[in-house]
Amino acid sequence: MSEDKKKKIVNNNKIDTKNKTEKEVKNNVKNDNKDEIKAVIKTEKKKENIKKAKKTEDKLQIPEKLPVLILRDVVVFPYMIVPLYVGRQKSKRAVDLALNSDRLIVLMTQKDSQVEDPKVKDLYLTGTAALIVRMLKLPDGRMRVLVQGVSRVKVKAIKDNGKVVVSSLTVIEDKDPKRITLKHKALMKSAREKFTKISELGRQIPNEIYVILENIDEPGKMADIIASNLALRIEDSERILSEQNSVKRLEKVYELLTKEVELLNMQNQINLKAQGEMDKNQKEYFLRQQLKAIQTELGEDVEIGDEINSYKEKLKKLKISDSGLEEINKNIDRLGKMHQDSAESNVIRNYLDWMFGLPWSKSGKDNNNIKRAESILNKDHFGLEKVKDRILEYLSVKKLNPKSHGPILCFVGPPGVGKTSLGRSIAKALNKKFVRISLGGVRDEAEIRGHRRTYVGAMPGKIIQELKKIGQNNPVFMMDEVDKIGKDVRGDPSSALLEVLDPEQNNSFADHYLGVPFDLSKVMFITTANLLEPIQPAFRDRMEIIHIHGYTEEEKIEIAKRHLIPRQIESNGLSNKIIKFSQGAIKNLIALYTREAGVRNLEREIGTVCRKVAHKVAKGEKKLYNITINNLEKYSGYMKMFRDQMLEEDSVGVATGMAWTQVGGDILFIEVKLIPGKGNLILTGSLGNVMKESAKAALSYIKASTKNIKVKLADFNKHDIHIHIPEGGIPKDGPSAGITLITALYSAFTNIAIKREVSMTGELTLRGKVLPVGGIKEKILAAKRAGIKTIILPNKNRNDLKDLKETYLKGIEFHFAKEVKDAVNIALVKSIY
Numbered sequence: 001m002s003e004d005k006k007k008k009i010v011n012n013n014k015i016d017t018k019n020k021t022e023k024e025v026k027n028n029v030k031n032d033n034k035d036e037i038k039a040v041i042k043t044e045k046k047k048e049n050i051k052k053a054k055k056t057e058d059k060l061q062i063p064e065k066l067p068v069l070i071l072r073d074v075v076v077f078p079y080m081i082v083p084l085y086v087g088r089q090k091s092k093r094a095v096d097l098a099l100n101s102d103r104l105i106v107l108m109t110q111k112d113s114q115v116e117d118p119k120v121k122d123l124y125l126t127g128t129a130a131l132i133v134r135m136l137k138l139p140d141g142r143m144r145v146l147v148q149g150v151s152r153v154k155v156k157a158i159k160d161n162g163k164v165v166v167s168s169l170t171v172i173e174d175k176d177p178k179r180i181t182l183k184h185k186a187l188m189k190s191a192r193e194k195f196t197k198i199s200e201l202g203r204q205i206p207n208e209i210y211v212i213l214e215n216i217d218e219p220g221k222m223a224d225i226i227a228s229n230l231a232l233r234i235e236d237s238e239r240i241l242s243e244q245n246s247v248k249r250l251e252k253v254y255e256l257l258t259k260e261v262e263l264l265n266m267q268n269q270i271n272l273k274a275q276g277e278m279d280k281n282q283k284e285y286f287l288r289q290q291l292k293a294i295q296t297e298l299g300e301d302v303e304i305g306d307e308i309n310s311y312k313e314k315l316k317k318l319k320i321s322d323s324g325l326e327e328i329n330k331n332i333d334r335l336g337k338m339h340q341d342s343a344e345s346n347v348i349r350n351y352l353d354w355m356f357g358l359p360w361s362k363s364g365k366d367n368n369n370i371k372r373a374e375s376i377l378n379k380d381h382f383g384l385e386k387v388k389d390r391i392l393e394y395l396s397v398k399k400l401n402p403k404s405h406g407p408i409l410c411f412v413g414p415p416g417v418g419k420t421s422l423g424r425s426i427a428k429a430l431n432k433k434f435v436r437i438s439l440g441g442v443r444d445e446a447e448i449r450g451h452r453r454t455y456v457g458a459m460p461g462k463i464i465q466e467l468k469k470i471g472q473n474n475p476v477f478m479m480d481e482v483d484k485i486g487k488d489v490r491g492d493p494s495s496a497l498l499e500v501l502d503p504e505q506n507n508s509f510a511d512h513y514l515g516v517p518f519d520l521s522k523v524m525f526i527t528t529a530n531l532l533e534p535i536q537p538a539f540r541d542r543m544e545i546i547h548i549h550g551y552t553e554e555e556k557i558e559i560a561k562r563h564l565i566p567r568q569i570e571s572n573g574l575s576n577k578i579i580k581f582s583q584g585a586i587k588n589l590i591a592l593y594t595r596e597a598g599v600r601n602l603e604r605e606i607g608t609v610c611r612k613v614a615h616k617v618a619k620g621e622k623k624l625y626n627i628t629i630n631n632l633e634k635y636s637g638y639m640k641m642f643r644d645q646m647l648e649e650d651s652v653g654v655a656t657g658m659a660w661t662q663v664g665g666d667i668l669f670i671e672v673k674l675i676p677g678k679g680n681l682i683l684t685g686s687l688g689n690v691m692k693e694s695a696k697a698a699l700s701y702i703k704a705s706t707k708n709i710k711v712k713l714a715d716f717n718k719h720d721i722h723i724h725i726p727e728g729g730i731p732k733d734g735p736s737a738g739i740t741l742i743t744a745l746y747s748a749f750t751n752i753a754i755k756r757e758v759s760m761t762g763e764l765t766l767r768g769k770v771l772p773v774g775g776i777k778e779k780i781l782a783a784k785r786a787g788i789k790t791i792i793l794p795n796k797n798r799n800d801l802k803d804l805k806e807t808y809l810k811g812i813e814f815h816f817a818k819e820v821k822d823a824v825n826i827a828l829v830k831s832i833y
Contacts, residue, residue, distance in 0.1 A: 062129050062151055066106045067094035068158065068165040069145075072113040075237035076128045078149040079221060080228040086143040088116075093164040095135060095145055096155055103132045106153060108168050109234060124234075125155045126242040129171070145732065149224075152241060162214070174220045175245045188222055194257035195226055201264035205229055220246030223253045225636045230260060241288040247308045263694055308336045311352055319361035324516040328355050351453060354460060355514070359473040363522060364432055366474070368399040373429035377589050380425040381418060382562055383555045385805070387411075391426060405503030410482070410527045410540075416598020416662075419528040421481060424550075426526065427476035435466045440481035445491025448500065450513035460513040462502060474522035482539070483529035494536045501525055501542040550597025550665065552783045556590050557583065564603045572610040577624065579613050581606075584629040592639040595785060597665070597778070609635040637807035647756040650829055653748035656759040657740035658783055658791075659732070660775030665782030667759055668732070670725055670740050672748040679718025685725035688733025695723050698742035699765055702749065705768065708821075709832050721745070736773035738764025739792070739823045759783045760792035760823055768820040772796035777804055779810070789813060792823050 069091050076082055086092050098105040108127040110118040134146040152172035159166050177184060192213050199205045209229055216222045222353070227240050236256060244250040312333050316324070338345040367373065373395055377388045390409075397404055411419040420436065421599055429435035439575050442448075452457035459465070467473060485494045499505045502522060508517035527543060529535060551559065565581055589609075594601040612635045613625045627635060632715075645669075646656060653672040658665065681699060682693055699721065723741065725732055739762040747754045761779055763771035772794045783791055795816040801809065817823040821833040 018797050029210055062104065062153070062169075062171050063102070064170075065096040065166055065168055066104055066129065068108055068155075068167045069094050069105045070118055070123065070165065071107055071109045073109075073234065075109050075124075075232075075234060075241055076107045076130060076149045076238075077224040077228045077241060078128060078148065078151055079224050080149040081133070082147060082149075082228075084145045084147060085138075086145055087141070090163065090165055092143055095132065095143055097166075098132055099135060104150070105147070106129055106155065106169060107134060107147065107149070107229055108155065108167075109238065111234075120158050123155075123158075124238045124242075125286060126168075126172070126238060127153055127155060128241070129153045129169070132249030146260060149228075151492070152244075174603065176218065179245060180217060180219075182717075184219060184247060187254065188217070188219060189249070191222060191226060191250060191254050191257060194254065194261055195229075197261050198230075198257070198264065201261065201268060203260075203264065204327050218246070220249040226253050226257070230256060232256060255725060273340055285412070307340075308332060311356075314356050318356065320355075320514065321360075324360070327516050328352065332628055333496075341436050347453065350611070351513075354468070357468050358464065358514075358518070359467060359471050360518075362472055362518040363474045365622060366398075366402075366471045367429065367431035370396055370399065376429040377425055380563075381422065381430070382558045384418070384422070384548060387422065390546055391422075395430065405521065407544035408501045408503075408525045408527065408542055410529060410543035410545050411548050412529050412532055412545055414530060414550060414597040416596060417548045417550060418598070419548055420478065423476060423478040423526045423528075426524075430476065430524070432524070433470045433472050433475040434478070435470055435475050436478040436480060437462050437466060438480045440484035441486055443486035444489045444491050445496045446492050446512070448493050448496040450511040452512045453515070459511055460511050463509075464511050464514065464518065467523075473519065474524070476524045476526065479525065479527045481529065482527045483531050483534045492536075494539045498539060498542060501527075501539070505695035513569070520560055537762075546550075549777045551599065552781060552784060552807050553587070553590055556599055557586050559599050560586050560590075560602060560606065564599060564606050566606045569608045572607070572614045574610060574617070575653055576615060578617060578622070579610065579625045579627065581609075582626065582628045585627045585632045588629055588632055588639075589636065591785070592824045593636060593729065594640075597781065605636055608637075646759075650753040650756050652751055652753050653744055655740045655747065655754050655827065656756070656788065657737050658761040658779035659734070659736065660778050665775065665778030665780070667782050667786050667788070668725055668737075670723065670737065670744045672744040673722045673724075674714055674719040674748050675720065675722060679717045680720045682720060682722040683724075684722070685727070687725065688731060690735050691737055694735055694738045694764060695741050698738065698745055701742060701764070701766055701768055702745055704766075709750075714751075721748070728748075735763040735771075736775075738760045738762060739817065739820065742820055743827045746824050746832065747828060750828075750832055752830045752832065755790070755829055757787070757789040758792065758827045759786075759788045759790075762794040762797075762817060762823065764820065770794045770817045770819060770823060776800040777808070780804065780808060784812060790815065792817055792826055794818075
């Protein structure tokens, strides 16, 4: 350390010691150490000690090796006096070592205050050489050390022998400007003003510090004094301590001062706002107290007391979990402390009404009579044998093991096949109450989980609402249209339903409004959907899928006789003595007025006939109306033509295919025309990419296999091939039209007609193989409705027929094709292979 630097430190300390009053010394330490500072001041006032201190200062020199005192959460700057508490053994030995030599010690700060035995990597290597002014041993074994920062140092190496830490260091000399310019003076003045502003904004800083700053004309010293009086983060303090250039150091301190001023301004604004709110609340409190006194005089306070007592009586009878009991008690106590007309009291009343209204322990009595359940299902539903068998199996397991958590059933099928009515029949068979909600279009997760009570108008979710309405915790709960659940920024309802439909989790379903778990494990959940694909995979995994396909014509006739006609007769105010339907009329309504997988439109047509008759009866024309084939058109209007009716005659280039749709099955016609051209392929009719590729593959196969055909084909290079599928407004896609496309192309190129009563389905390969496809049952039912007599299926779909009832297959001849030639020879009126 240079002689000039040492003299500067000594002179500064002399000036500070001479000019500072007792308050000035206090400014360099924390307020909680006033007693210690007083003792130091008294000691320094003694002439003998002052002389000794001066002698020590005159001889002060920073050696190259010093013991290290590691600090946890403070950075000591030069010119800073601060008391430190020393508890670690190594640190106490370092203090003793310093006191036994020249009272100098290096103060280093560790990066993480939680590290108990820090290593070199855990320390900031820029520290402060400090003079130990005073040491006091405390009763608890710790030391209280008063130190004064002397100079910045850079630690080059640290030696830890297990007992004490000693460092090798070099002193960091300040890089002061050669002369103080106008810019430097402006920076120091701005720093003083910002520092003064901090005091004006409420930060407690001794006045003596401002006096010292006014008399300082060195940027580095000013930066150190200001930094030592700011509550800085360790990182910021180290950044300032390690800056050697005094002007740059002051600039960094000025930046931190600016941030501190902004922070204090914002804090004052918040405090003022909070004070205003507090004054308002105090005013409201006094007014409420006055109002309470008035109500006591008038006897109106008895009303709230009666309400609280009523809730407590209800709570005694309520069987609920401990967490629910605690929540209700807490809200009753809160209500008792509020004014009965306050807005929050109404929120609590509403919450308590919901809690007391829920069926926490109220259950309906189950019917375990399997024969009765089977009788009810057979009475309410015709057909659907596989579905009814699965439901009876489920009920049987429930009877043998009431505590079992069966799977969640999901009925999937086209509209009108009886999915919802099946749920009602299950509830009736089990003697349970039936609840139904529709989830189509639901986008807000709160519809399932409820709103939190902090929102205005908050309510529980739909599940809790419906359980309160029916008053039982074990109903049959049907969720319709789960494939049409939406999703947006408000959440994903299908994800919320994962907890509801998981038997392992729903025994503690958390509704946001209730705030306590509700047991849904006794509820029998059933869901319905038209399609499986839109359902989230994790959601689908929670459910057992039961497919409900469409009905055959024979099944529809029976359903109309047993259910639809009696229901429409009753709903239109008629009776069996007024109107009767012949079987031929019912068959015509099915075949000529409706084309659907279910029976919804059929019931509408029956309703139309009944309303016509009801109109006549209402006019006084009361008699028996027999609805037959001959007079059906009079009551139902003209016959409706649908696209899934077979062709009137055998045609060249027109093949009948079968397709799966969202409402069941359908048939489609593929038309091929050859027109003069150069061999281009034209595709129309809203075809998807897969179907376009099937058409190209079919044409390529025909061109490659001309040698195997017995008849002559039209010239490919002299004709353009136009493939069209009618009803172009409807998108069409999928690979199952492959053999239909190649059959139509063969018919066009050979000019041989295709049999009109033949329909087909199957995927085509370039090798001429026919691959299996899906939706066989729906396609067969569609072909049967259209009057098709012969169906060509891929050979690998042969096993799919084993799951179908004989009524579905009756009247249809099935052929199974392994290769293209098998299908083409059957479909064309004349064999070409």
